[in-house]
Amino acid sequence: MRFDVLTLFSEIFQGYVGQSLLKRAIQAGLVQVHLHDIRDWSIGKHNTVDDRPYGGGPGMVIKVEPAVDCVEAVRGQDQDPGHLVMLTPQGRRLDQRVVEQLSQHKRILLLCGRYEGFDERIRTILEPEEISIGDYILNGGEVAAMAIIDSVIRLVPGVLGDEDSSVSDSFSSGQRWLECAQYTRPREYRGHEVPAVLLSGNHEEIARWREENSRQRTLERRKDLIEGCHEDLGPHPGSCPLPTIEN
Ligand code: ADE
Numbered sequence: 001m002r003f004d005v006l007t008l009f010s011e012i013f014q015g016y017v018g019q020s021l022l023k024r025a026i027q028a029g030l031v032q033v034h035l036h037d038i039r040d041w042s043i044g045k046h047n048t049v050d051d052r053p054y055g056g057g058p059g060m061v062i063k064v065e066p067a068v069d070c071v072e073a074v075r076g077q078d079q080d081p082g083h084l085v086m087l088t089p090q091g092r093r094l095d096q097r098v099v100e101q102l103s104q105h106k107r108i109l110l111l112c113g114r115y116e117g118f119d120e121r122i123r124t125i126l127e128p129e130e131i132s133i134g135d136y137i138l139n140g141g142e143v144a145a146m147a148i149i150d151s152v153i154r155l156v157p158g159v160l161g162d163e164d165s166s167v168s169d170s171f172s173s174g175q176r177w178l179e180c181a182q183y184t185r186p187r188e189y190r191g192h193e194v195p196a197v198l199l200s201g202n203h204e205e206i207a208r209w210r211e212e213n214s215r216q217r218t219l220e221r222r223k224d225l226i227e228g229c230h231e232d233l234g235p236h237p238g239s240c241p242l243p244t245i246e247n
Pocket of ligand 1: 087089131133135136139140141144
């Protein structure tokens with residue numbers, strides 16, 4: 001899987017690409033991350049990449065020429081032109097279903113904005129998929145691009161040690177339960193004990209406890225995730241089928 005990040009601040013990614021899971025995936029040849037500085041396609045002797053908005057108003061807008069030139073040049077670096085994603089607060093909200101869809105692409109180009117936004121003609125000409133990571137304003141798309149890379153690589157076969165381990169993630173394949181509570185040693189800390197069932201060695205009991213714990217948490221914290229699944233379905237595992245996300 002190949003990611004091309006088009007940004008004005010490629011140095012933000014340097015530490016991230018060197019961190020454990022991504023670093024290992026890159027070393028194993030499963031993932032490639034190519035960083036491109038939009039400024040390399042700047043125009044004029046002042047290396048301009050942004051300008052004041054027509055009609056007035058605060059902030060600066062990313063210019064159409066460097067952005068379009070950069071995307072077109074980067075696209076041409078591989079036979080697969082890739083799927084172009086523009087990170088903006090106006091985009092489709094990222095969730096696990098979107099992550100799963102993105103993971104179907106072999107190559108993704110991530111166009112990161114800064115300042116007040118992009119010249120609208122960048123959208124008209126390039127027709128990117130616009131993605132937002134939430135209803136808040138970041139200083140730029142870089143953190144959002146990292147969120148996409150981070151969530152998508154978990155679904156690339158071989159990236160997680162155990163092929164199955166992303167399948168049990170909360171939200172995967174339509175699953176909407178939050179993860180259950182987890183404990184590790186010591187058994188007791190400042191009077192807080194690990195639930196006895198987890199030490200029992202009884203796998204059936206443990207599975208039942210985990211499912212119930214995960215259901216409780218979801219009801220308490222994110223009831224919105226399980227609309228259509230009722231609280232009064234009883235404590236037994238399986239009595240409340242894992243709800244799936246409707247297509
Ligand atoms: N750029 C600024 N805010 C953003 C957001 N919430 N998601 C994606 N890109 C952004």
